[in-house]
Amino acid sequence: MDIETIQITLPSSKSLSNRWLMLDYLSRTGIKIKNISSSNDTQQLGRLLHQLKAGRRHNFDCRDAATVARFMLALLSITPGSHTLTGSEQLCKRPMQQLIDSLRASGCQIVCTGEEGHLPVKIDGVVPSAQRIVIDCSVSSQFASALLLASASLPQGGVVELQGAPASEPYIEMTLNVMAQAKVNWCLKGVPPAYYVEHSIPQCDVVSIEKDWSSAAFFFEAVALLPDVPVRLPGLMRESLQGDKVVRDIYSLLGLSVSQGEQSVELKRDKPLASKLEWDFRNTPDLVPAVSVTCAALGIEAHLSGVANLRFKESNRLESLADELAKLGRTITVADDSMTIPAGEPFTKESLAAAGVLDAHGDHRIAMALGALKVINPELTVNTPDVVAKSFPDFWKMIDRLLLL
Numbered sequence: 001m002d003i004e005t006i007q008i009t010l011p012s013s014k015s016l017s018n019r020w021l022m023l024d025y026l027s028r029t030g031i032k033i034k035n036i037s038s039s040n041d042t043q044q045l046g047r048l049l050h051q052l053k054a055g056r057r058h059n060f061d062c063r064d065a066a067t068v069a070r071f072m073l074a075l076l077s078i079t080p081g082s083h084t085l086t087g088s089e090q091l092c093k094r095p096m097q098q099l100i101d102s103l104r105a106s107g108c109q110i111v112c113t114g115e116e117g118h119l120p121v122k123i124d125g126v127v128p129s130a131q132r133i134v135i136d137c138s139v140s141s142q143f144a145s146a147l148l149l150a151s152a153s154l155p156q157g158g159v160v161e162l163q164g165a166p167a168s169e170p171y172i173e174m175t176l177n178v179m180a181q182a183k184v185n186w187c188l189k190g191v192p193p194a195y196y197v198e199h200s201i202p203q204c205d206v207v208s209i210e211k212d213w214s215s216a217a218f219f220f221e222a223v224a225l226l227p228d229v230p231v232r233l234p235g236l237m238r239e240s241l242q243g244d245k246v247v248r249d250i251y252s253l254l255g256l257s258v259s260q261g262e263q264s265v266e267l268k269r270d271k272p273l274a275s276k277l278e279w280d281f282r283n284t285p286d287l288v289p290a291v292s293v294t295c296a297a298l299g300i301e302a303h304l305s306g307v308a309n310l311r312f313k314e315s316n317r318l319e320s321l322a323d324e325l326a327k328l329g330r331t332i333t334v335a336d337d338s339m340t341i342p343a344g345e346p347f348t349k350e351s352l353a354a355a356g357v358l359d360a361h362g363d364h365r366i367a368m369a370l371g372a373l374k375v376i377n378p379e380l381t382v383n384t385p386d387v388v389a390k391s392f393p394d395f396w397k398m399i400d401r402l403l404l405l
Contacts, residue, residue: 003228003229003230004230005230005231005232005266006229006230006231006232006401006402007231007232007233007234007401008219008231008232008233008398008401009234009394009398010211010212010215010216010219010233010234010235010236010392010398011037011038011039011211011212011215011391011392011393011394012035012036012037012038012209012210012211012212012235013037013209013210013211013212013213013214013242014037014039014041014042014067014212014214014391015067015171015174015212015214015242016037016174016178016209016210016241016242017033017036017037017039017042017209018037018041018042018045018067018068018071019145019149019174019175019178020033020036020178020182020207020209021033021036021042021045021046021049022045022049022071022075022149023149023178023179023182023184023202023204024049024202025049025052025053025075026149026152026153026201026202027182027201027202027203027204028201029203031182031202031204031205031206031207032205032206032207033206033207033209034206034207034208034209035208035209035210036209037209037212037391038393039389039390039391039392039393040063040065040389040390040391040393041065041067041068041390041391044062044063044065044068045065045067045068045071045072048060048061048062048068048072052075052076052079058081058082058083058084059083059084059086060072060076060083060084060085060086061086061087062085062086062087062091062119063087063088063091064087064088064090064091064314064390065087065091065390066091066094066140066142066314067142069085069087069091069094069096069119070096070099070140070142070143070145070146071142071145071146071149072085073085073096073099073100073103073110073121073123073146074099074103074146074147074149074150075146075149075150076123076125077103077108077109077110077123077125077126077128077150078108078125078126078127078128078150078153078154079125080125080126080127081124081125082122082123082124082125083122083123083124083125084113084120084121084122084123085119085120085121085123086119086120086121087119087120090314090362091119092114092115092118092119092120093118094118094119094312095117095118095139095140095312096117096118096119096121097116097117097118098135098136098137098138098139098140098143099135099143099146099147100112100117100121102133102134102135102136102143102147103128103133105130105133105134106128106129106130106132106133107126107128107129107130108123108125108126108128109123109124109125109126110122110123111123127154127155128154128158131154131156131157131158131159132158132159132160132161132194133147133151133158133159133160133161134161134163135147135160135161135162135163136163136164137162137163137164137166137167137172138164138165138166138167139167139309139312140167140168140309140312141166141167141168141169141171141172142171144160144162144166144172144175145171145172145174145175147160148160148172148175148176148179148186148195148197149175149179151197152179152184152197152198152199152200152201152202153199154199155199156199157196157197157198157199157200158197159194159195159196159197160194160195160197161192161193161194161195162194162195167282167285167309168243168282168283168284168285168309169243169283170242170243170244170283170284171243173241173243174241174242174243176195177241178241179197179202181204181207182202182203182204183200183202183203183204184197184198184200184202185197185198185200186198210235210236210237210240210241210242211233211234211235211236211237212242212391212392213236213240213242213243213244213245213247214242214244214286214287214391215368215391215392215395216233216236216244216247216265217244217247217286217287217290217291218290218368218369218371218372218392218395219231219233219267219372219398220247220250220251220256220267220290220294221290221291221293221294221369221372222372222375222399222402223251223256223267223268223269224251224254224255224256224269224294224298225269225294225297225298225372225373225375225376226269226375226402227269227270228268228269228270229268229269229402230266230267230268231266231267231268231402232264232265232266232267233264233265233266233267234263234264235263235264236260236263236264236265237262237263238260238261238262238263243283243284244284244286244287246283246284246287247284247287247290248260248265250277250279250287250291251267251294253274253277254273254274254277254294254295254298254300255269255270255271255272255273255274255298256268256269256271257269257270257271273298273300274300275300275301275343276300276301276302276303276343277291277295277300277301277302277303277304278302278303278304278305279291279302279304279305280305280306281304281305281306281307282305282306283306285306285307285309285310285313286365288304288307288310288317288321288339289317289321289365289366289368289369290365290368290369290372291304292304292321292325292332292339292341292369293321293325293369293370293372293373295341296325296328296330296332296341296344296347297346297347297373297376298346298347299343299344299345299346299347300341300343301340301341301342301343302340302341303338303339303340303341304338304339304340304341305337305338306337306338307337307338307339308336308337313363313365314361314362314363314364314365314366314387314390315361315362315363315366317363317365317366318334318339319334320359320361320363320366321339321366321369322334322339323359323361324358324359324361324366324370325341327355327356327358328347328351328352328355329344329345329351329355330342330344347373347376348376348377349376349377352373352376352377352380353377353379353380356381357381357382357383358370358373358380358381358382358383359382359383360382360383360384360385360387362384362387363387364387364388364389364390364391364392365391367382367384367385367387367388367395368388368392368395370382371385371388371395371396371399372399374399374403375399375402375403378403
């Protein structure tokens, strides 16, 4: 009997939402943002920008949102006044040194009141004395995006020079594309090449945020574990600005038929599985949790490279994945910039039950990667399930739709 196609409602893109919120703040007339992300991160950025615009308080708490912290750090540094920027204990462990150093070198006044290179910080906002800012983005592309977005508001504009190979480069391209949509003029020129951003007032009457490819990865994972179950993911754009759309190509190698329409994707696992997967995730590290758990669960050997920066996420994701997959009988090998998953027997309802409670390590993407295993054993338990609200508040509700088969 044919199984009816199951439709999954994905969240709107957190990355696009955050960038448009920054541009809305910098605009004079405001930008109407439709379908904005309901994620905790985006909602917190919206609250902090509203707080800054209202001038009510100068203490800004980013909670556990690194993107919010990095965007706000750049913005507050060029906003006159004395500000403090802080966050959760987890966030205060996330790296900020390169962004802090670059802002200081341009004349911004930033003092780390805890450990150097980390939040919390005290900021005396000034117009930077130097127009050109050099930034090392090897740890995070968010450093470059923060500076590019803030540069448009400087009286003479700004010049952002990237030093070294940036991590997750598609996110920088996303930032530049969004700026162009908002009529913020920039160009790439010079030796060494740098982004020249004109002083601009962002302009865009209405923008609609597309669905999130990063979140979609966990349903590509779930479908890969459910042979012959058709799933539809509406709102995923064929010509997306999101680099994580490459998940289509990866899972096509893992037995999925992927049918991409203009604004939706349909999935079904009805092809032979790969015997081995090799992929470089340097530009798309957020896909690693879903892909690594998929390969482990299906017993597919995998060599995943370009993963070094996963050590600096909400958890050390390489350690988190190694710990939890070990509970499930898969010993993975982690090197400086790669992880290798051995071939093995596919996970079963019984093997998942024997593993006991799995640990999300306080990380939303680890929780969702492990949570997708519920399609094999609905009784599987992942601790601290609420961490998924950071990016995908309705994740468990959507997974439940696949458990009713």
